[in-house]
Amino acid sequence: MVDVASQKIDMAVDLGGIRMRNPVTVASGTFGYGQEYAGLVDVTRLGAITVKGIRLGEWAGNPLPRHVEVPGGMLNAIGLQGPGVEGFAREYMPFLRSTGVPVIVNIWGTDENEYAEVARRLSDVEGVSGLELNISCPNVKEGGNAFGTDPRTVAALVAAVRRATKLPLIPKLAPNVPDIKVFVRAAQDAGADALSMINTLPAMAIDIESKRPILANKVGGLSGSAIHPVAVKLVWEAAKVAQVPILAMGGIMGPEQAIEFMLAGAAAVAVGTANFIDPSVSLRVIDGIEAYMRRHGMGSLRELTGAVVCD
Amino acid sequence: MVDVASQKIDMAVDLGGIRMRNPVTVASGTFGYGQEYAGLVDVTRLGAITVKGIRLGEWAGNPLPRHVEVPGGMLNAIGLQGPGVEGFAREYMPFLRSTGVPVIVNIWGTDENEYAEVARRLSDVEGVSGLELNISCPNVKEGGNAFGTDPRTVAALVAAVRRATKLPLIPKLAPNVPDIKVFVRAAQDAGADALSMINTLPAMAIDIESKRPILANKVGGLSGSAIHPVAVKLVWEAAKVAQVPILAMGGIMGPEQAIEFMLAGAAAVAVGTANFIDPSVSLRVIDGIEAYMRRHGMGSLRELTGAVVCD
Amino acid sequence: MVDMLCEVLGHKPLTEVYWELDIAAPDIAEQARPGQFVHVRVPGLEAVSLRRPFSIFGAEGGTLKILYKNVGRGTAEMTRLSAGDRLQVIGPLGNGFPLCAEGVPVLVAGGYGVAPLFFLAGRLERKGVVLIGGRTAADILARDDFERIGWRVQVATQDGSLGTEGLVTDLLDKELAGVCAEGDAAEFFACGPEGMLRAVGERAVAAGLRGWLSLDKRMVCGVGACLACVQKLRRADGSTWIGRVCHDGPVFEAREIVW
Amino acid sequence: MVDMLCEVLGHKPLTEVYWELDIAAPDIAEQARPGQFVHVRVPGLEAVSLRRPFSIFGAEGGTLKILYKNVGRGTAEMTRLSAGDRLQVIGPLGNGFPLCAEGVPVLVAGGYGVAPLFFLAGRLERKGVVLIGGRTAADILARDDFERIGWRVQVATQDGSLGTEGLVTDLLDKELAGVCAEGDAAEFFACGPEGMLRAVGERAVAAGLRGWLSLDKRMVCGVGACLACVQKLRRADGSTWIGRVCHDGPVFEAREIVW
Numbered sequence A, B: 001m002v003d004v005a006s007q008k009i010d011m012a013v014d015l016g017g018i019r020m021r022n023p024v025t026v027a028s029g030t031f032g033y034g035q036e037y038a039g040l041v042d043v044t045r046l047g048a049i050t051v052k053g054i055r056l057g058e059w060a061g062n063p064l065p066r067h068v069e070v071p072g073g074m075l076n077a078i079g080l081q082g083p084g085v086e087g088f089a090r091e092y093m094p095f096l097r098s099t100g101v102p103v104i105v106n107i108w109g110t111d112e113n114e115y116a117e118v119a120r121r122l123s124d125v126e127g128v129s130g131l132e133l134n135i136s137c138p139n140v141k142e143g144g145n146a147f148g149t150d151p152r153t154v155a156a157l158v159a160a161v162r163r164a165t166k167l168p169l170i171p172k173l174a175p176n177v178p179d180i181k182v183f184v185r186a187a188q189d190a191g192a193d194a195l196s197m198i199n200t201l202p203a204m205a206i207d208i209e210s211k212r213p214i215l216a217n218k219v220g221g222l223s224g225s226a227i228h229p230v231a232v233k234l235v236w237e238a239a240k241v242a243q244v245p246i247l248a249m250g251g252i253m254g255p256e257q258a259i260e261f262m263l264a265g266a267a268a269v270a271v272g273t274a275n276f277i278d279p280s281v282s283l284r285v286i287d288g289i290e291a292y293m294r295r296h297g298m299g300s301l302r303e304l305t306g307a308v309v310c311d
Numbered sequence C, D: 001m002v003d004m005l006c007e008v009l010g011h012k013p014l015t016e017v018y019w020e021l022d023i024a025a026p027d028i029a030e031q032a033r034p035g036q037f038v039h040v041r042v043p044g045l046e047a048v049s050l051r052r053p054f055s056i057f058g059a060e061g062g063t064l065k066i067l068y069k070n071v072g073r074g075t076a077e078m079t080r081l082s083a084g085d086r087l088q089v090i091g092p093l094g095n096g097f098p099l100c101a102e103g104v105p106v107l108v109a110g111g112y113g114v115a116p117l118f119f120l121a122g123r124l125e126r127k128g129v130v131l132i133g134g135r136t137a138a139d140i141l142a143r144d145d146f147e148r149i150g151w152r153v154q155v156a157t158q159d160g161s162l163g164t165e166g167l168v169t170d171l172l173d174k175e176l177a178g179v180c181a182e183g184d185a186a187e188f189f190a191c192g193p194e195g196m197l198r199a200v201g202e203r204a205v206a207a208g209l210r211g212w213l214s215l216d217k218r219m220v221c222g223v224g225a226c227l228a229c230v231q232k233l234r235r236a237d238g239s240t241w242i243g244r245v246c247h248d249g250p251v252f253e254a255r256e257i258v259w
Ligand SMILES: Cc1cc2nc3c(=O)[nH]c(=O)nc-3n(C[C@H](O)[C@H](O)[C@H](O)COP(=O)(O)OP(=O)(O)OC[C@H]3O[C@@H](n4cnc5c(N)ncnc54)[C@H](O)[C@@H]3O)c2cc1C
Pocket: A069, C037, C050, C051, C052, C053, C054, C055, C056, C067, C068, C069, C070, C071, C072, C073, C074, C075, C076, C112, C115, C116, C215, C216, C217, C218, C219, C250
């Protein structure tokens, strides 16, 4: 351990071609398109802004209720409501460009072609820095989680999108699989530049008085503190075989959980549900990681990522 | 809805051949061998007692620490420490027989033969009412979770044990799979009399100061409130194709979560981690289910199991 | 819109289930318009618990007032707050009511719906009448407050324990007849349960009057980011869109809403 | 062993980090033996939070005393308890110390290890000496309490801020020499950090004396059901077994423990 109290700490990270000046972004769907929180948070400090999932055309999402609070977190079944590629580029990109922060667009489709087409169109949109492929959303009938839980589908999908764009590609892997390593290999062999994990866990809540599922969509995705230890395990497993950087998320409530992910092998992290509770949490996470690195004599993120000691 | 305020409510359930006088048991590993809690709880009121997992011979389990508290629950990596079949029959069965309550023995092995042999030997032990096949423990290197996440292994294992015993067989399915229905079919086609779900979710916690995994086993299983909505979803999915009764568990903290499981399709429920916090919780769950049935005009459990309204 | 740590100045039960909470929130109070709301992190809940939204009941001299009903886990925990405690509050949020009415302003409140309407009554250019409905006398709040600032108050309870026996919309029908008889115009401002809002909206449309309805949808972010609180809406040209109640509302004109 | 809801009778800080909590627990207090512990559900933590184990510091007249150190989430929350609050407590748990010593009882305490040893000092057939160690003066607790009931007290702090500078085992070595010089036998009773327990145990074995060590393992159930708190142990015949500290301990004789 060197004394770096006064030394400059290098927080920059290259996430598969996306140059982030610190390793902290926001999780797709939990920070809108950046501008919603801009009045409360200095979004220009983020390492990247990851926006809500979009497909080719407009999409209405699921009926209400779309969420319910549960111990340790929440369930959501928003159902990927969004403005489509054109709407997104027109309505939201001007603000996003103005931030000067890398923009990661979370994309989805109902088949390979749609994923590829969305990627192709976004390649022409100025200011898009990378694509997060949502192949693990538990809240849509077509596409979504079923895609992400079959390694062949994952490989085919990533390959198709790879052919359609030169943008950095970050498949977001499904957590409800027996062995994440299979999916890590499938995705990176097919041309992924980085990997993102974890999406929400498929879950459900029933109102025992009305005897009905609380979510209109019946099932939804569990996020928040509850899933954090599951996410750490998956990131740690994935890091054993990943040759590309990992973007980790799931239950980050402050710097501690972010650091845990990075020790487990993540190159960068995304703050999700916690934004709803404390909009400036991601800035706290940035500062907290830096303070931790200083305290532990780490000069750059390379010394933090994967530094867990297992013997 | 009929007024049954004064009517007798039938709480009995036949769990694949195990006749329980109410639908509430305790989850394996969270209630020892029954006698540890007997000083605090009237264990004779339970629908059944499910004991800690045992294999053929004595087993030392994992080094310490074996647990850590996390938001919404805990991780454990006990590693199936146990006295083996003979030790169990000698040391613990006399007390268990004396309770007059059905005894479900949770069993495991490192291969098919050991599972079958444990089942064979337990068939001769007086007072054993059924076997729960632990094919989903995240805390042992051989056997455990890897068995439970491959449908062919599940089928072969259940078939092998089926040939070895006439006792009611309850495979305990792994939760970290994309489609639980595949495993439900595999297990019941191979001769399962009932199904148990869910085991803990594979998970991990890292101490960011020491940079080491907190559990000596590095990974462990997440239990408690955190996993409840995941378990409800899996039980609901499983019930769509299950032709045998389901024993549900995962985050039951009181009657509400037990009722949720039963609405989702469970015939019976097991209380786990909550025993550590409130040893008499399972008796509260029994009373709470009865009160709920009375309030909702249900005369027998058939009206409760699977009664969730989805339209 | 700010996110600030606010000190509790006062907190008292108004009835068995309704409470008034006063907090020091100068930045929010100064900007606040009637119909807007705040998003509150309830101390004592788990760190991962979502915020709870509450209408602004008053905002004078740097003090923000909330009138809330104890209905669940979060509000039950809130009742334990006392002067000097601190809580994190985002606000003001949402669009708010318009402040100049065409004709007589008719305010229609159900339950804690009086909260934004009382704030509105103090800021509207013109005084009018407020109709308060509830199941029973205990649900009728802030009656004196409205009278104190010069508003006429009519009350309806379903069990007849206070005011007229019946629904608040019965009062509205009578009031409407009266206003029309005097040849005056009217404009409705309503906050309360969805059934009541729909009924008020239908009457506004039928009478060709404007009706401002404040919707109560379960919220997560409160700022338009999560899409948990959406409502199908109609544009003037008839086309529809999906609005976020927290960001595009909570107040919508009756004709905008596709129920 | 019972699980009962107990009322807080008194609660006070002893130092900056140590607190004494007195609760009404007649059934537990009556059965309690020194070295046993209670398993406490901390009010204010989430419903799913595990219980916390604490040694019994005193048990007279229906009142159960706990002496605890504020070290984390649960104990921090406990500091907020005040008279009249209620908490769920299981006890008494574990085996406890033997009450008749062969020769002079020598008690060795580190930190909150004084808790079971003070209770023991009041119940042992014969009085003796208590050696208390800590990093600094602030870690030395209950000194006066021991003296009040007629025990001789020796103190060691690592920084020399109170008593001898050094480790409590240095005191033990001196004490042992003294006792032996007088031709008396001695028996050790120790509670504190694992390193200290090992050192005490080694000395007991070396001197051919009995040493009773109270182990501090993280616990879940507290009653022997979960196997979270195990310790490898040696039988008289040399064979080993795995005991549960909560149920078969927490007190073991030095020779039993396979470190
Ligand atoms: C714009 C707006 C303004 C509001 N103004 C007021 C007010 O002035 N006074 C008042 O008493 N209440 C008001 N409410 C309702 C208030 O937010 C809920 O009563 C409160 O969130 C209930 O929380 P709880 O934890 O006690 O209930 P629980 O039912 O335990 O809460 C569980 C979850 O459901 C949400 N929830 C429950 N009921 C409602 C509801 N009716 N509306 C929205 N979310 C709900 C909670 O926020 C929480 O996320 C308003 C709601 C909205 C959307």
